[in-house]
Amino acid sequence: xxxxxxxxxxxxxxxxxxxxxxxxxxxxxxxxxxxxxxxxxxxxxxxxxxxxxxxxxxxxxxxxxxxxxxxxxxxxxxxxxxxxxxxxxxxxxxxxxxxxxxxxxxxxxxxxxxxxx
Amino acid sequence: xxxxxxxxxxxxxxxxxxxxxxxxxxxxxxxxxxxxxxxxxxxxxxxxxxxxxxxxxxxxxxxxxxxxxxxxxxxxxxxxxxxxxxxxxxxxxxxxxxxxxxxxxx
Numbered sequence: 001x002x003x004x005x006x007x008x009x010x011x012x013x014x015x016x017x018x019x020x021x022x023x024x025x026x027x028x029x030x031x032x033x034x035x036x037x038x039x040x041x042x043x044x045x046x047x048x049x050x051x052x053x054x055x056x057x058x059x060x061x062x063x064x065x066x067x068x069x070x071x072x073x074x075x076x077x078x079x080x081x082x083x084x085x086x087x088x089x090x091x092x093x094x095x096x097x098x099x100x101x102x103x104x105x106x107x108x109x110x111x112x113x114x115x116x117x
Numbered sequence: 118x119x120x121x122x123x124x125x126x127x128x129x130x131x132x133x134x135x136x137x138x139x140x141x142x143x144x145x146x147x148x149x150x151x152x153x154x155x156x157x158x159x160x161x162x163x164x165x166x167x168x169x170x171x172x173x174x175x176x177x178x179x180x181x182x183x184x185x186x187x188x189x190x191x192x193x194x195x196x197x198x199x200x201x202x203x204x205x206x207x208x209x210x211x212x213x214x215x216x217x218x219x220x221x222x223x
Contacts, residue, residue, distance in 0.1 A: 044201075044203065044215075045152070045154075045160065045217070047213060059210065062118070095159060099212075103165030103205075104150070104160070104205075105162055107161075
């Protein structure tokens with residue numbers, strides 16, 4: 001079946017970087033954009049941007065520009081989200097999600113990133 | 118930047134109709150989606166492209182989008198529908214979410 005499986009939880013110090021992976025299966029990885037969404041504890045969903053797995057083209061929400069990098073490895077059907085210069089308010093669950101037809105139809109299980117000194 | 122506004126909470130009795138609104142400037146000129154999220158789970162799309170239901174979503178879920186408002190309607194609401202609901206505006210560059218509505222069925 002179509003699924004996105006994300007890497008495990010991370011605990012990082014302020015100022016560090018984190019890289020979350022999202023492995024796709026059950027469909028052709030290069031045919032649908034991968035978007036990243038985060039959710040801080042008790043808060044709503046926040047869209048971070050998208051990546052085209054075929055071209056590698058990206059779009060980052062202005063708030064995250066300069067601190068976020070979305071990449072992929074097509075040989076592994078895997079997308080990556082790297083967030084640098086982590087702050088305490090980056091503590092959140094990070095989701096990857098597929099966008100084939102103007103909606104996010106498949107979501108990963110989420111990766112909890114905790115930033116704490 | 119583009120913003121979407123939802124009521125923070127909506128309450129409904131079982132079997133009744135729940136209506137959740139989402140407001141944004143000229144929202145009707147963009148596509149609207151709705152996601153359901155239960156505690157500890159990933160979101161699930163229940164309506165996409167304004168009024169389309171993905172396979173597996175019950176037909177008691179319906180959507181509309183016109184002017185500045187998109188609406189999610191749940192007819193014959195069941196206790197299993199209790200969840201957070203998020204609207205999303207979709208155009209060539211924007212995928213912004215509303216703040217979310219907690220639907221309570223009691």
